[in-house]
Amino acid sequence: MDTVKPESIDEIFRAFGGPTTFARAMKLKRPSTASEMRRRGSIPVEYWESLIEIAPQYGLEGLTPERLVSIHARKAAARQRRLPVRVKRDKRSRAA
Numbered sequence: 001m002d003t004v005k006p007e008s009i010d011e012i013f014r015a016f017g018g019p020t021t022f023a024r025a026m027k028l029k030r031p032s033t034a035s036e037m038r039r040r041g042s043i044p045v046e047y048w049e050s051l052i053e054i055a056p057q058y059g060l061e062g063l064t065p066e067r068l069v070s071i072h073a074r075k076a077a078a079r080q081r082r083l084p085v086r087v088k089r090d091k092r093s094r095a096a
Contacts, residue, residue: 003061008071009041012051015058025054041075043068 006012013034016022023034026047037043043051048068055063 003059005062006060006067006071009038009043009075012043012055012060012063013038015055015060017058025058026050042072 019034019038020031023031052063
């Protein structure tokens with residue numbers, strides 16, 4: 001099995017073989033929970049300890065809390081760059 005140093009949430013799910021396998025490995029009650037994580041591109045912190053523990057079994061190397069924070073931070077920063085910037089208008093600047 002090749003090892004991967006994940007750069008994204010999607011790479012983590014690919015290493016597991018998809019959301020269904022991820023859900024089974026993480027002992028999630030519903031596979032839809034894993035599907036939603038993948039769709040959102042975010043794995044909640046409460047799952048990180050278990051994920052880090054089993055990651056090597058799925059060929060993921062170097063998965064640490066710091067790495068997961070970095071992956072999530074990059075995702076959030078990219079999302080922020082895509083959001084339109086709202087400009088507050090001063091009521092006084094409107095023409096009467």
